[in-house]
Amino acid sequence: MSTIQEVQDEIISEFEILGDDKESTIYYIMELGDGLPEFPEAERVDENIIKGCQSKVWLTAHEVDGRVIFEADSNTDITKGLISLLVRVLSGRKPMEISNADLYFIDKIGMGNIIGSQRSNGLASMIKQMKFYALAFQAKQNA
Amino acid sequence: MPFTIESIREHFPVLHQEVHGKPLIYLDNAATTQKPKQVLEALNSYYANDNANIHRGAHALADRATRKYENTRTMVGDFINAKEEAEIIFTKGTTESINLVASTFGRKFIQKGDEVIISTMEHHSNIVPWQMLCEANGAVLRVIPISESGEIIFDEFEKLLSPRTKLVSIVHASNSLGTINPVKAIINRAHAVGAKVLLDGAQSTSHLEIDVQDLDCDFLAFSAHKLYGPTGLGVLYGKREILEQMPPYQGGGEMIKEVTFAKTTYNEIPFKFEAGTPNIADVIAFGEALNFISGLTKPLIKAHEDSLLAYAVELTSKIKGFIPIGTAKEKVSVLSFNINGMHPFDVGVMLDAKGIAVRTGHHCTQPLMQRFGIEGTVRASFAVYNTKSEVEKFAESVERIAKIKNK
Numbered sequence: 001m002s003t004i005q006e007v008q009d010e011i012i013s014e015f016e017i018l019g020d021d022k023e024s025t026i027y028y029i030m031e032l033g034d035g036l037p038e039f040p041e042a043e044r045v046d047e048n049i050i051k052g053c054q055s056k057v058w059l060t061a062h063e064v065d066g067r068v069i070f071e072a073d074s075n076t077d078i079t080k081g082l083i084s085l086l087v088r089v090l091s092g093r094k095p096m097e098i099s100n101a102d103l104y105f106i107d108k109i110g111m112g113n114i115i116g117s118q119r120s121n122g123l124a125s126m127i128k129q130m131k132f133y134a135l136a137f138q139a140k141q142n143a
Numbered sequence: 144m145p146f147t148i149e150s151i152r153e154h155f156p157v158l159h160q161e162v163h164g165k166p167l168i169y170l171d172n173a174a175t176t177q178k179p180k181q182v183l184e185a186l187n188s189y190y191a192n193d194n195a196n197i198h199r200g201a202h203a204l205a206d207r208a209t210r211k212y213e214n215t216r217t218m219v220g221d222f223i224n225a226k227e228e229a230e231i232i233f234t235k236g237t238t239e240s241i242n243l244v245a246s247t248f249g250r251k252f253i254q255k256g257d258e259v260i261i262s263t264m265e266h267h268s269n270i271v272p273w274q275m276l277c278e279a280n281g282a283v284l285r286v287i288p289i290s291e292s293g294e295i296i297f298d299e300f301e302k303l304l305s306p307r308t309k310l311v312s313i314v315h316a317s318n319s320l321g322t323i324n325p326v327k328a329i330i331n332r333a334h335a336v337g338a339k340v341l342l343d344g345a346q347s348t349s350h351l352e353i354d355v356q357d358l359d360c361d362f363l364a365f366s367a368h369k370l371y372g373p374t375g376l377g378v379l380y381g382k383r384e385i386l387e388q389m390p391p392y393q394g395g396g397e398m399i400k401e402v403t404f405a406k407t408t409y410n411e412i413p414f415k416f417e418a419g420t421p422n423i424a425d426v427i428a429f430g431e432a433l434n435f436i437s438g439l440t441k442p443l444i445k446a447h448e449d450s451l452l453a454y455a456v457e458l459t460s461k462i463k464g465f466i467p468i469g470t471a472k473e474k475v476s477v478l479s480f481n482i483n484g485m486h487p488f489d490v491g492v493m494l495d496a497k498g499i500a501v502r503t504g505h506h507c508t509q510p511l512m513q514r515f516g517i518e519g520t521v522r523a524s525f526a527v528y529n530t531k532s533e534v535e536k537f538a539e540s541v542e543r544i545a546k547i548k549n550k
Contacts, residue, residue: 022163022496030489030547055488075518076486115492 004097007089008105015109025114026078033080036087039073050122050129055079057126061133067092068137070130078115082123090130095141098134103127146443152528154179154435165498168533173318173346173477173524174502175368179435182372185428193427196420198397212423215430216413222433223363224354225380232386232413233421236377237345238268240364241312243379243416244341245272247389248310248362252339255281257309260338262287262295262324263514264317267507269343273312282309289514293320293469301332308338315347319506319520320469321452321477323347330359339385345369349526350448350475352441355380372432373425379416386412393418444527448476451525451534458538464549465541468520476525479506482541484548487519490541494521497540 002010018025039058048058055076062069070091074080089105090098112120152158155177160167169177189211195204197212213228220228234240249272253259259273263286277284285308287300311333316323330340341362344353348365355363362385367376381389391398391409395418400408409415436444455478459465464483482490491503504519505512512519523537 020164023493026493026496055486076488078489078492119488 001092004089004093004101008103008108011085011089011105012108022114029081029085029114030077031081032084033074033077033082036073036080036084037071039071043071044073050125055119055122057083057122059083059126059129059133061130061137063095063137063140066094066141068095068098068134070133072126079119079122082111082115083126086126086130090134095134095138099131099138101131146439146447148447148528148530151439152530154181155528156180156183158528162498162500163496165496168497168499168529168536170523170525170529170533170537171500171502172526172529173369173522175374176349176371176526177528178373179371179432181431181435182428185431186373186424189424189427194424197423198414208423208427211427211430212421215426215433218430218433219378222353222437223348223380224356226356227383229412230380230383230386232379232381232416233426234364234377234379234416235375235422236366236368237266237343237364238377240362240377240379241269241341241343242272243392244312244362244364244381245276247392247416248339248385249273249276249282250280251388251390253280253282253309256307257282258285258303258305258307259283260285260287260300260303260308260311260313260333262300262313263289264293264295264320264322264508264511265312265314266318266343266345267509269312269314270510283307286510287313289322289511292471293317293322294471295322295324295329297325297328300329304332304336304338306336308333308336310339310341312341312343314343314345316344316350316475316477317469317508317511318346318477319479319508319511319522320471321346321474321479321524322469322471323351323473323475326360327358334359346475346477349436350441350445361385367425367429367432370429370432371435372429373422376422376425376429383412386416389416391418392416395419397421439527447527448525448529451529451531452476452478454531455523455525455534455538458534459541462538462542462545464545468515468517478523478525479520480522480541481517481520482545482548485544487521490521490544493544494537494540497536499537499540 043060048060050057050059055074057074059072070087072083157177193207195208197209216228216231219231273284285303288296315326333340339361342360344363344365349370361382363380365378368374398410398415398418400410466481468479487503494501502522
């Protein structure tokens with residue numbers, strides 16, 4: 001499995017191919033969302049909604065063999081595409097890797113410019129929640 | 144000023160730019176209009192030449208600033224045909240104007256068991272102040288339902304009226320739908336049961352000719368920044384006899400006649416409601432915005448905007464998956480819509496990538512969105528400086544976006 005850094009660098013080079021054209025970048029992000037695994041209907045409940053996002057975002061985390069598996073969904077295609085990037089980078093990793101991860105790819109691919117400042121706050125809430133889950137599993141493992 | 148769109152656009156520096164490498168097409172005018180050069184120059188010139196605190200200054204600058212400030216008050220009075228300029232109160236915006244009425248007229252004249260009527264299409268700023276009032280004094284809020292096309296159901300409004308009705312506070316033109324409400328008939332019926340009427344004119348004053356004496360409304364609230372003027376400035380018009388009976392809003396300088404520690408007496412209207420140093424520069428610059436509008440004349444502005452809206456409706460009606468929200472017969476130049484299978488936010492971001500500025504979301508009218516069972520809409524709104532070719536580019540872009548989910 002590639003490291004967090006390797007996956008981020010992969011994403012950065014994919015976005016470099018798209019260049020500065022905002023339109024193609026958005027279409028690409030929306031296509032990425034299609035690649036997210038189907039979100040379990042039973043998990044589509046208010047408790048799994050991330051607060052601070054303008055669009056609806058559902059996120060769950062499960063521990064499998066000491067690794068954190070994230071599942072996520074959104075009611076907007078662009079947000080779904082963004083989540084798919086976070087899932088690609090963080091899902092299936094050890095809790096400590098996730099909580100320590102420096103997610104530099106978000107700035108590098110110019111996410112703030114793509115989704116605007118208000119939605120960037122939503123993205124920050126999403127990351128915070130993923131790291132929070134990781135810390136909780138970490139604490140459980142250490143207990 | 145000759146009425147060619149090109150010459151009008153020359154007055155708006157902000158329109159001549161690219162966003163994301165595409166020429167800006169600004170269709171978010173219901174949120175705020177852009178400002179003509181005259182307004183920008185007036186702001187600059189005030190601070191460069193005239194800056195002084197107004198009223199009571201014993202020097203030339205204060206006198207000049209006062210005259211210019213009060214001159215705008217007169218212009219606003221003329222703009223809405225108020226009987227006298229003392230009926231014009233400057234506020235921070237429509238929201239503050241409504242809050243002022245809720246806090247003063249509301250506290251004094253609306254008691255437990257009395258009723259305030261609003262409609263389903265109100266902006267939160269014409270819902271929440273009344274909810275707060277009702278919560279504080281036990282009055283009851285009644286809501287006029289609307290039809291599928293986004294029009295008030297007049298029979299239902301009439302059924303809500305009773306001697307308990309103390310105020311009808313209603314939007315003149317809906318910010319989310321564009322619907323122009325039959326306010327003259329509403330005012331008429333409300334007065335028949337002894338109720339007063341507040342018109343939220345935030346969206347109507349830039350498009351429609353407003354004559355408060357002919358309408359006979361008791362209050363009119365609107366914002367300068369939707370009228371090609373500066374942000375942070377609004378107007379409350381009120382009939383003299385009502386304003387005089389209302390207690391002051393905020394306490395402080397300017398609003399007093401005499402202060403002693405034993406008792407304070409209050410100034411005359413409108414000063415009674417303008418505590419503290421007002422927004423002098425923006426008021427003066429707003430005068431230039433009003434000059435700009437009266438130079439073009441409202442009927443010409445409306446005719447142009449109506450033709451843009453009609454063209455946009457015509458072009459978008461052919462788009463597969465295009466769902467218009469709000470199809471009232473009488474509308475200001477607002478086109479609210481959704482695309483089948485798409486979230487309004489996604490549509491908005493994709494339009495932005497094309498250089499097209501629209502607004503997405505609930506537009507501060509969540510109960511209205513609930514009425515239509517939607518989360519939000521995409522809203523394009525047209526102003527005097529928009530062009531047919533911009534409408535075409537907008538429609539083409541919407542069509543391309545809609546195709547993603549509607550093949």
